[in-house]
Amino acid sequence: MPAGRVRTDAATRFVHECDALMLFRESPLAVVYAESTAEVADAMRVLAELNLPVVARGAGTGLAGGARPCCDGVVLELSKMDSILDLDVEGFSMRVEAGVVNAAVSAAAAPHGLFFAPDPSSQIASTIGGNIATGAGGPHCLRYGTTTDHVRAVTLVDVCGVVHEITDESLLSLVIGSEGTLGIVTEAVLGLLPIPEATATLLLDFPTMEEACACVTEVLSAGLVPAALEILDQRAVAAVEESLFAAGFPRDAAAVLLAEVDGTAAEAEEAARFFEERWSARRSRTEDERAKWWRGRKGAFGAMGRIGEECYVMDGVVPRGKMAEAIRRVHAAAEQRGLPCVNVFHAGDGNLHPLLGYSRDQTDAVAAAGREIAAICVELGGTLTGEHGIGVEKREFMPLLFDEASLAAMERVRHAFDPKRRLNPGKLLPGPKVCAEAIRRKDAERVVG
């Protein structure tokens, strides 16, 4: 690697100790900055010879600790691989490097009337590589699907440094959401969609969370599939309105629902009227107002600095009919431990995002609340994560969801791609405690020098 691209200084290692899940930290041995697929392949071959673990990282916005390093390994930083390689307007696709920021894809496609559908709240910072690693979603996935529905091909560097082009949809499904445990995705061909002819955004407020959740069921039962259906509870609205993301959301409502409908002009108009007539929804009058509402929604996580020194953003999914019950139980789990809790979530998908405020002396309490919330989601017929991934956060919860045979099958898949378990060890699947790997650190430090 060229000079300066392998760093072992304390400052560099410190800023790579964790991703956006700051509950879990470890200092890597080194950080390697790759700038091309060829460099990633070279690095992987060297790391294979050295038998060192590798954790790929983009913007570090992951909320499940998927990019948390391991103490005896190397972080492979891909954020410098940020080139858009090709835009095929006729083919509705774009080839990008893994470090391209999500929002940059739609920005580059927009002049051609196209957009990239997955839009995680972190989209101004999170990278396509990270989106692929976690199977990222976002508010508009209700209508358009998640990352896995919009990736046509990837370039994957395997654990030995061999480069593979993957277009097979079964393999793509396997790689997307695999959290860097099967290989390092360095490039991707993304599917783009035509920008809808018309869009309308509506704001609804409800006196109870139950009524807000019932609205979601009623909308879908009526044959509408809005682009997005997002709910913020009262505490979330208060935090947003006191922040620089203030959007004019009503503070007195128990729940605010942000709905977006799109399609042809007639489709969007009729869907918007449905909300207006049934719930007296307020339609955004200007593009500025619409943008402000979405800034409020997408900035909600950022506004949560107001609820505690630190903020733990959870991710779980329940059947839509169980959302109100889940929210009640989530609040109880947090309150029992003295933790403030707010909820901002993708209601159309049943995808909850409880946010727990905590101070540094409450890490045990917040971890316990997290486990209980994960168990609630599974008990209600849901799952551990809808878009953040398992990471280090939930790996030990996997037996709540999967039986031994199913976990063993996943383990065999992982082993087939990475027999020595050097790719993002300690993530996704339950296993030996990661700190056991610290035993190897002394040897590893000697190797790296």
Place this chain on the structure above:
Amino acid sequence: MSLVDPRAIAELQAQVRAGADTVDRSALDAIGEVDDSVVTVGAGVSCGAVEELAAPWLFASDRPDSTVADWIGCGCGDLLWDLLGPTRAQVLGVRAVLKDGSLVRFGGRVVKNVAGYDLTRAFVGAGNRLGFVVEATLRLRPAPRGWHAAISRDTPWHEARAAPGSAVWNGDTVLFLRAGESAPAGYQACDPDTARRALRDAWGQVRTVCALDETGGRVPQPGDVFLAGVNRIGTRAESVERTGPLWDRLEAALSGTAKR
């Protein structure tokens, strides 16, 4: 909990352990209740039965007579892509007997799920190479509020693919179909049965769905179906045999033959 009769699954496991390459899944015919726009069915249930059960929600397969197992194995039933998404998006979870006879469950009953490897979608379009699906949890969608169609005699295929909805090109005319309450300009309302029959007739011939730019320069043939807006095409060409080192690794891992 098993929806499908555990005895039937146990029998199938025994057959697989004895080395069977094909299995009869017709006894796996249990049908669960539609709950929160999701339904779990045995792999031997016909797609047509699922469609009937789903009403008023929408489930649409290209081949109503085929079983859910065959439909998943084929994986090319992207009928009504604009409404339902690709076939993979309609399968939320599977239970399957792997080649070593073990019974596994991947995915779940919710519409968003990234817990663990997405082996549910890996099964879609994989035939029986990864194992035998015995039960599937399917995502249903709200039934459209209306159907609209337009017929054009002067639209070339490369323009047809940019239309909203689906487009069927027979070499001469293009039939455009769009589900939804309102008609795009130039479209007329048509009854749902006619619309779906037209698409199904076309999809019944489809063997492969791929991105149009991945056809290797192949010129679309009469009868091809365009999944407009997503640049995908359903063709009569047989699917490409899946091969390569990564496929081999995946297959070996799930069959239990991978070296440890």
